Amino acid sequence: MKKLLAIFLSIGLILSFSVIESKEASAKTTVKKYANCKALNKDYKGGVARSASVKNKGGKTRYKPFVSKALYDANANKDRDHDFIACER
Structure with missing residues (x-):
């Protein structure tokens, strides 16, 4: 038994x-690679952050970024100021 x-x-x-x-x-x-920041910002208004602990170097932003390491890694070339937030607004 x-x-x-x-x-x-x-x-x-x-x-x-x-x-x-x-x-x-x-x-x-299912991670999507976007063609440009305009397309990414349609789905994620505040952009995409690599982790929740990153800080924006570019100044004050209007929206909070969505946190996803996989999504950020797929669209890392859209992070112009290299602060680990892609397409922040």
């Missing part, structure tokens, strides 16, 4: 880890 319970628990753990990994893999493929 104990062996059977251990086998079922092991199978359940293995299946749960595989489901989590597949969700993470699908989330990584």
Whole structure:
């Protein structure tokens, strides 16, 4: 009985880890690369920050940036002042 319970628990753990990994893999493929800041600002008014702790070097901004490392990395070439916030407004 104990062996059977251990086998079922092991199978359940293995299946749960595989489901989590597949969700993470699908989330990584949905990152969008924008052609320019105008297109990015349509979806994210304040731009995209690499982390929540970054500070804007360019002065006062009107909107708070969306925080996403993957999205920032895909659009890092749009960060002109290299403050880890792309297309801030």
